[in-house]
Amino acid sequence: MPNHGTPSTVFPKWYVKFQVAVLNNLPRPNGEEGDITEDIALGWADNGESLARVLRRELVPPRNEEPTPVVSAKPLLDLVGTVIFPGTTTPFIAKKHLVVNTAEDASVKIYFIGDNLKKWFFGKTEEAMPGGTLRCQKLRRSANDLEIIADLGGREKAETSLTEFFFLLGKQGNGEKGLLRTDGYATIFEIPDVDGVLRSVYAFFIAGLGWLLDASPVGRPFGWRDGRQVVSRNS
Numbered sequence: 001m002p003n004h005g006t007p008s009t010v011f012p013k014w015y016v017k018f019q020v021a022v023l024n025n026l027p028r029p030n031g032e033e034g035d036i037t038e039d040i041a042l043g044w045a046d047n048g049e050s051l052a053r054v055l056r057r058e059l060v061p062p063r064n065e066e067p068t069p070v071v072s073a074k075p076l077l078d079l080v081g082t083v084i085f086p087g088t089t090t091p092f093i094a095k096k097h098l099v100v101n102t103a104e105d106a107s108v109k110i111y112f113i114g115d116n117l118k119k120w121f122f123g124k125t126e127e128a129m130p131g132g133t134l135r136c137q138k139l140r141r142s143a144n145d146l147e148i149i150a151d152l153g154g155r156e157k158a159e160t161s162l163t164e165f166f167f168l169l170g171k172q173g174n175g176e177k178g179l180l181r182t183d184g185y186a187t188i189f190e191i192p193d194v195d196g197v198l199r200s201v202y203a204f205f206i207a208g209l210g211w212l213l214d215a216s217p218v219g220r221p222f223g224w225r226d227g228r229q230v231v232s233r234n235s
Contacts, residue, residue, distance in 0.1 A: 014115075017214065023184070024186060024204055077148075077151060077152075077230065078140055079135065079137050083133070083171075084131065084133055085132050085164050086131045087131030091125050091126060091127050092125065092126040092162055092163040092166065094121045094122050094123070094162055098110070098113060098117070098162075100112065107170060108211065109173060109174050109211060111206065111211060112210075112212040112213065114213065115214075120193035120197070121193055122194075123194040124194040126162055134160065134179075134231055136229055136230070136231050137230050138228070138229050138230075139226045139229070140226055142224065144221065145200045145219070145220070146218065149198075152230070158190045158233070159191065160232060160233065164189075165191060169211060175210075180203065180205070180231075182207075183205075185204060186203065187203055187229040188224060188228060188229065188230045189201045190230075190232070199216070200217070200218050201213070202215070
């Protein structure tokens with residue numbers, strides 16, 4: 001019989017990933033439009049039953065129903081900035097570079113690497129590649145990966161690499177300010193996996209923990225919410 005007085009802290013990995021995603025998408029107390037206020041936050045905190053009911057209604061779709069992305073005519077992307085990628089002279093070995101390490105002297109403080117990223121990318125090695133310019137843009141509205149890729153001009157322009165992904169992480173290894181968001185919101189990269197299948201690789205930084213990295217299928221019906229960022233080729 002389950003012990004209802006003491007909640008279990010042992011959850012399957014897929015549920016831990018879900019918890020992280022929920023935290024990543026909660027409204028922030030930044031004082032901007034759409035953010036949460038102290039009164040609202042504490043109101044929910046003191047009314048757990050209502051909060052649980054709302055979350056269940058929004059997060060658990062009725063059986064036999066498929067969630068569909070919301071399509072809007074509103075422009076999709078706003079430019080955040082660009083960065084020069086200098087190129088590399090040695091191969092990038094995914095399993096060697098993408099390692100959980102939260103030590104104080106870690107060049108890239110990585111707290112969590114999801115199972116999808118491990119499964120799809122840990123067998124991949126990318127050869128040395130020439131330099132170029134990367135473009136970072138912010139979503140103005142919710143959109144799924146297929147909409148984002150189409151808006152960027154197709155796979156050729158949307159596609160980046162693990163080498164470039166790790167290069168940008170290295171520029172903000174401990175959550176420093178830069179092109180990638182470090183306020184708990186995701187930055188997304190469209191990267192081919194070890195079999196050449198395009199995947200949505202994403203990173204977000206949690207203060208006090210480090211970078212959380214994972215990947216998801218490009219064809220999933222669920223979209224990314226506005227405010228998330230996308231890195232792609234500049235031309």
